[in-house]
Every structure is written in C-alpha cells, then in structure tokens.
Amino acid sequence: MSGKGSPAASRRKGLTLTDVLVTVVVSLVLGVVYHVWASVSSIAGLLFVQSDELVYGMWFAASTLAFLLIRKPGVALIAEIAAAHLEIAFGSAYGIQLLLYSVVQGLAAELVFAAFRYRNTSAGVAGLAGVAAAAGSLLADIYYGYVAEYATWLIVLKYSLRAVSAFVIAGLLMYGLAKLLEKAGVTQSLRPVDRKEYDALDG
Amino acid sequence: MKFFEPSRETWLHRANPALKLPLFVVLFVLTVLTHRIDASFYLACAFLLLLFCASGYPPWKTALLASGFALAFASASLTMILFGKGSEIWWSLGPVSISEESFYRGLHVGFRSIAFGSQGLLLVLTTSSTGLFYALMQRLKLSPKYAYSFMASIRLMPMALEELRIRRDALAVRGTGRGSFSLMRLPELYALPLLAQSIRRAQRTALAMEVKRFDTGKTRTYFYASPITWNDFAAFLLLAGTAAAALLLANGLPVFGLGDMRMDP
Structure with a gap:
C-alpha cells in the first residue's frame, strides 16, 4: 500500500471495531464448536494412550481462521483471547489458565503470520501457525502440567500427535473453511482494501 | 431466580475487577511456581475453603460447581502417576510404570489443579463480565x-x-x-x-x-463508574492472607514431608 492513501484507505489500516467484533464472533462460533468438540475429544481419547491429541488442533483453530478471514495484524491473538473469554463469561473454573494459554498460543501463531509479513495466507502458512500454537501450548504445559516429567516416549508421542493435528485441523481444515466462506461472498467486506482497487475506481 | 446470581455480596464482589484480575493472575503464577506437595496440598485446601466462604453462593451451588474438580484431579494426576519418570518402581506393566516419585508428583499435580480451579471459580463467581470490561477501560486504559x-x-x-x-x-x-x-x-x-x-x-x-461512537477513545464518559475503594484493600488482604496461611501451614505442619516434585529442579 502506498504512503498517500485516500482517507478511506488509511482509515482501514489498523484494527477497527468491525474487525475486532468479527474476530470475536468467529471465536464465539468456534466456541460453540468447542463444546461439541469436547465430547469428540473424549471419544477419540478411548483409542489409545494420548489419542485425544489427534483432535487437539481444533483448540488452535480460532486464531488461524480469524486471520485467514480478516488478514490483519493482531487478529490471531485477539481470536484466541476471545475464545478463552467465552469460557470465563460462561463460568468455567479454569478461565485464568485458559486466558494465559490463549495469550501464549495466540502470540505464537501471530509470530508465524508476522514472519510472512501478514501477506501470505496459504494453507501451509496457516498450518505452520497452528504448529506454532501447539509449540506454545507445550511451553505452557511444561510449567503448568509438568509434562517434562513424563516418560520420554510419551512426551514425543503426545506432542508430535498434537503438532500433526494442529497442522491438519487449524491449518488445512480452516483454510478450506475460509475458502468456502470466500465463495459464499462473506469475506469481501472484511479485508483491507488495496490502493490498487481505489485506483481502478478512479480510472 | 437465575442460577448465576450470588445470594450475598462479599468483599470480593465489591472489589474493583481491574485490581482483582491481576491479583488472581499473581495467585495463579504463585501456584504454578509451587513445587512442593505440602504447599500444593494446603493451597488446594485453603482456596477450596475460601471458595465456599467468599463466593457468596449457597454451599450446595458451590459444591455443584466444584464437583468438576474431582474429574480435573483425576485427569491431571492419572497420566503422571501411570507414565511419569521415576526410579523407585512400585509396579510396572508394558508402557505403564508406577514409581514412588511419579505417584506423589501425580498427587501434587492433582492438588495444584484443585487450587487453580478454586481460584478460577472464585474469580468467575465474584466478577461480572460487564464490570470487568468497564474497569479495564477506566483503570487500565483498555481501548x-x-x-x-x-x-x-x-x-x-x-x-x-x-x-x-x-x-x-x-x-x-x-x-x-x-x-x-x-x-x-x-x-x-x-x-x-x-x-x-x-x-x-x-x-x-x-x-x-x-x-454511535462506541470506539471513541479519548474524553469519553462511562455508564458505570469503576472506583478504587477500601474493598480492594480488603480483598487483597483476604487473598494474600489465604495464600500466606497455606504456605505457612505447609512449612509448620507438613503432611507428606517431601521436597521438590521435579526430577531435576
């Protein structure tokens, strides 16, 4: 985007209330999904030791989906915090740690998007952001759940399953969902408008 | 009557959420940094007690809400007990090996999860979302x-x-x-x-x-005032006192008498 944008273009650069509210609401819908997912997770957990990690990636989905839709700095972090806030608002006892986990995971995902200067919205980058969020959750787990004290094979199994799941669910699946929403025409009014498009109007 | 409505107000209800939230985050960090099982045991007991006394809800409601802690305790401790590292093996079968260290570490993780749950529930039951955000806007300059x-x-x-x-x-x-x-x-x-x-x-x-200008930052007025009062000081004393009592009891009256729960702290 060039420096001398029209007022309308420059107004849209930072996060507006619309961006924030849409981000929060995307997390909210995923929050509804999370409640269903909690039972999916407990059923998946019956397969083998730590098999519930196979579906763990859903917990990182809010940040990638929100970024893929809005494509602005900060939305990945806000989406994670909003998902945690929902739990607090509806009386979850584990709200405080969900909040701190969400900050760590959201920042990790945000870092990946920032590394690509918020321009790259491919499925691979979304997957990478999901894996970064999973790594963030590992960091939090070490302090919170003492996972470093598990037998080594268990640590490797647990976190490689989680990373794969994060790549597939938070990355590929959310990319697909964002594409579907794009096809439905929902995203047009969400994204920052390029200078090019204003020029096209002038010409 | 709605379920989530306290029957009486305590100091914690009247405290300013902008101060209460950081206080609970400090409590959380304190609990995370607790590595002795005696301390975690007493922290769990003390905050469970405080939850019943200061949440302002009738005991049966609090008990209903706190019943989830049993599941949290089990899920937090079982994996550690069954698969944790340790040298004093009590029993082993295939990938499962229960050692003395992993058993007590599992209990420790379970106690911590009860302490976390009690603190979290105490915060949630004494704070309204609206109050929290008005306080964050006015006291901590949240946009x-x-x-x-x-x-x-x-x-x-x-x-x-x-x-x-x-x-x-x-x-x-x-x-x-x-x-x-x-x-x-x-x-x-x-x-x-x-x-x-x-x-x-x-x-x-x-x-x-x-x-309607909900996003205007500077020089705006608010529908709810969010003042700092003596209740905040009282809430601070209550929380700090509970944590201090738990840690003092752990030193003076240890139940397990074990050291750091990590393999190589």
Missing part, C-alpha cells in the same frame, strides 16, 4: 473498541446457539446430514452457514456501534 466488542459478543452468543438449533431442525426436516458421510459434510452443513450468518450480523452490529 473501548476491544471492551465493547467483547461485551457485545456475549449478547450475540444466544443468537448463535439459536441458529444452530434452527439449522439442525431444518436439516432434519429435509432429511440431509444423515448417513455415513455426514461427518465429512459437517463443515459445509453447519460451520459455513453459522459462520456466514454470524459474521454478517457482527458486521451490521459493529457498523451501528461505530456510528
């Missing part, structure tokens, strides 16, 4: 666009649930969404329409809010 977005989202939640119900009924009437491939079509049948509707509604709501 109103975030505060009002988060507050608005709580009101949008029932609509999203209502839409989910309508969607499910509509699909049932049409006879779609059944059969072996229904799980694969879940994103298309549910996630897409629900997200699209919610995003559009959020946009309309946000535009109306922007027009």
